[in-house]
Amino acid sequence: MIAGDSEPRGRSSSRANLEELLRLAIHLDDPDRDLLIAVYNDGIPVRRLGRMLGVRSQATLARRIRRALDRLANPLFRKVLGSRNRWSAERHAVAEQVWLRGRTNRQAAHALNLSLHRVRQHVAAIKAVLAERTDSIDTHPRMKAGTS
DSSP states (O other), X not given: OOTTOSSOHHHHHHHHHHHHHHHHHTTSOHHHHHHHIIIIISOOOHHHHHHHHTOSOHXXXXXXXXXXXXXXXXXXXXXXXXXXXXSOHHHXXXXXXXXXXXXXXXXXXXXXXXXXXXXXXXXXXXXXXXXHHOSOGGGSGGGGBTBO
């Protein structure tokens, strides 16, 4: 601990990470956002949360939480948030469905009443534009979001 600090450095760093996670979580769908807030803000253990929600399998709930965390960690999540005003409404809607909501291309096409081909075109264009700015897009393990 540094003189004048009230807590160890590791704890303040993890607190900053937690605050960032919760700040980004507001962009998730309500069920995913509520799960993350319950676990990381309210401190409710996954087992207890599962009982409260009537979820039989703790593993299912843990998987939903992990997938939501993976979306938040994906570099494209933040890039999509920052690109709202630069894209057409349709392109932004596709990006939101695929990277913010975690939908597959097929699910996004259905939700937006677009053809799967059209959604794939938007996804490819988004990846191409963002790849110009970032070399790490395809190296992220959850980059496969957006595949059918």
